[in-house]
Amino acid sequence: MKTCLIVDDSRVIRKVSRHMLESMGFAVDEAGDGQEGLARCEQAMPDVILLDWNMPVMSGIEFLEALRRHPAGAAPKVVFCTTENDVGHIRAAVAAGADEYVMKPFDQETLQIKLQIVGAA
Amino acid sequence: MQVSDSAARVLSGLLEARTGQQLTADRMWRIGTALSGLLRDHGLASVDELALRLIEPDCGNLANAAVDALLNNETYFFRDRNMFDVLAQTVLPEIASQARRKRHLRIWSVGCSTGQEAISLAMLLSEQRGKWAGWSIEIVASDVSHHVIETARKGIYPQFQVQRGLSVLQMINHFEERPEGWQAEKALLRQIRYEVHNVLDPREDARAFDLVLCRNVLLYFGQENRARAFDRLADAMNPGGWLMLGGGESAAGLSDRLVADDAATGLYRKSDEAGSARDNVVPARRAG
Numbered sequence: 588m589k590t591c592l593i594v595d596d597s598r599v600i601r602k603v604s605r606h607m608l609e610s611m612g613f614a615v616d617e618a619g620d621g622q623e624g625l626a627r628c629e630q631a632m633p634d635v636i637l638l639d640w641n642m643p644v645m646s647g648i649e650f651l652e653a654l655r656r657h658p659a660g661a662a663p664k665v666v667f668c669t670t671e672n673d674v675g676h677i678r679a680a681v682a683a684g685a686d687e688y689v690m691k692p693f694d695q696e697t698l699q700i701k702l703q704i705v706g707a708a
Numbered sequence: 709m710q711v712s713d714s715a716a717r718v719l720s721g722l723l724e725a726r727t728g729q730q731l732t733a734d735r736m737w738r739i740g741t742a743l744s745g746l747l748r749d750h751g752l753a754s755v756d757e758l759a760l761r762l763i764e765p766d767c768g769n770l771a772n773a774a775v776d777a778l779l780n781n782e783t784y785f786f787r788d789r790n791m792f793d794v795l796a797q798t799v800l801p802e803i804a805s806q807a808r809r810k811r812h813l814r815i816w817s818v819g820c821s822t823g824q825e826a827i828s829l830a831m832l833l834s835e836q837r838g839k840w841a842g843w844s845i846e847i848v849a850s851d852v853s854h855h856v857i858e859t860a861r862k863g864i865y866p867q868f869q870v871q872r873g874l875s876v877l878q879m880i881n882h883f884e885e886r887p888e889g890w891q892a893e894k895a896l897l898r899q900i901r902y903e904v905h906n907v908l909d910p911r912e913d914a915r916a917f918d919l920v921l922c923r924n925v926l927l928y929f930g931q932e933n934r935a936r937a938f939d940r941l942a943d944a945m946n947p948g949g950w951l952m953l954g955g956g957e958s959a960a961g962l963s964d965r966l967v968a969d970d971a972a973t974g975l976y977r978k979s980d981e982a983g984s985a986r987d988n989v990v991p992a993r994r995a996g
Contacts, residue, residue: 674885680876681876681880685876686876687875687876688871688879689871690871693868696784696872700784700789700872700873701875704875
């Protein structure tokens, strides 16, 4: 079973995303900010990370840069999932190593296609 | 929203007369939802009241709007990506090989709705641009609805639609973010000619298309109209041309001019028919 870590400070978004991902067959773990997300990755690298941008303590982009510096941090497919919907943010995310980008709001089909595109679903 | 049998008959008759599509029992449940905006815009209290207006002789614009509202325009970019993989890996290379002398590629996207399939095709060809250098490429994209064709011609998609099916790189490389939405790049749109056309009507450009995509369209037709549509599609295709239906659709028993290809479910080739013997040969797939 593939694993997905949701890194998002919104409990509601985590709950909705968890529901979608579990229905796609993922084993899901959650973190409320980037730092907590990195701690989860230290324990076990997930196959996929669903990543918010704006979070307290450590933002999504800071998390991604730190993850990609980690010796095992190139492996997870990272899908940004954020309300930062302008092309500047999208280009910055891709430059930092994001594999895909989902603009909120989104539906399950959009997420599923994005996960197929990165080869995770 | 309650819809009486008589109102359903009026709407069903209108839709079938204009488009050939049937309002089958499994589509009845969404009539009320589909027409709610139209009722509001025209100050009509119910579907029954709409049906009464539709049987008046001067109901032209209202009838067009009702037909538009009843059509299922669901689409998204690279819908069923595995089918686009089949196009990229099997169909387009064979066309490129067979048509290398004329270096002219014509594709027809039938029931194109708001244009995502046609743009996906243009994008796919653009991503293979080395293979198609020097070729003249035309994508004809048609739909029976004026409304969706007008939308398609603009090539502007709201955020929700632009990310449905596109990878992030395809989105930022081929679309420009504007206040009114995401604008498809002109180089893609230039390859596409949008037109209002009913698949049941004959085309002037017979035997013109190397590839026809008619996906998730004919499932709304009855058997008789489906057979007629397959005939029209075969008329439009080059000898040996390719037809791609939706994954769950089939021409079996409805056309002897289309032969299933084993590269994918829903993929067909135009079989032999009157014409020069050379034209009529459907070449065997190359090994490998």
